[in-house]
Amino acid sequence: MESTGSLCIDRVAGGGVQVPLSSADVITALAALAQEHRLAAFRLLVEVGPEGVSAGDLADRLAIPRSSLSFHLNQMMQAGLIVQRRESRSLIYSADFAAMAALVGFLTENCCRGSGC
Amino acid sequence: MESTGSLCIDRVAGGGVQVPLSSADVITALAALAQEHRLAAFRLLVEVGPEGVSAGDLADRLAIPRSSLSFHLNQMMQAGLIVQRRESRSLIYSADFAAMAALVGFLTENCCRGSGC
């Protein structure tokens, strides 16, 4: 019998059940990470953790114009890899660990058969 | 101390040590998978295993023109995700499981901290 989707039961603080990803979702998520500035931004958000970083800080740390970063953050939001919250005048972005876990789960289940990964 | 690359010691039949991926390598690999036909092709190659599938068969199974598939196979080869071998008139493509394991290793180590993935 064939499993068709990646079912990654959530283990993160906030709770919530993980829904299987469609192949279109996976493509969107992969594309969201397949770009220099976005991969760098995401890694930074992962390092920083749930506290997150404001858009301005992120632009400074990555040394890219704010409008460019805004575009990239939007891509990652639409892909569901990061979340946004407002804190006074600042918008704080943080990584969605459950989403990333689901992506890795999909890749492991669908693209790794036979290897020890 | 920070580990900077994904070090995925190989567990696959053929043997060989896994080199850490640069962030540029990761972007190339992610981009190679972030496309409908390429993701479908790669999943098919993973299912089929080391025996692989000829370019023609693959084009038929995916129902896309041969020249288009050739383009996509090239992208995945350059990304190091698949390998090619000739068998008489046919070119047989197969998934490189170690490369995929390295990619998943990178994502797990660099983009998953704190989650249970």
Add this chain to the structure above:
DNA sequence: TCCATATTTCCAATATCATGGAAATATAAG
């Protein structure tokens, strides 16, 4: 209300990606 800060949206320019038919290349067999 008026001003300053934080960030986004708009937009035009450029670059990269994807498509598929036609021609070229590689291999094999009669």
Add this chain to the structure above:
DNA sequence: CTTATATTTCCATGATATTGGAAATATGGA
């Protein structure tokens, strides 16, 4: 050497992505 099969390369066309400055929106404070 000629013909058939398997696949790639070439190329023009259209689609999508990326960039960054300028203008617009959101929030908070005097």
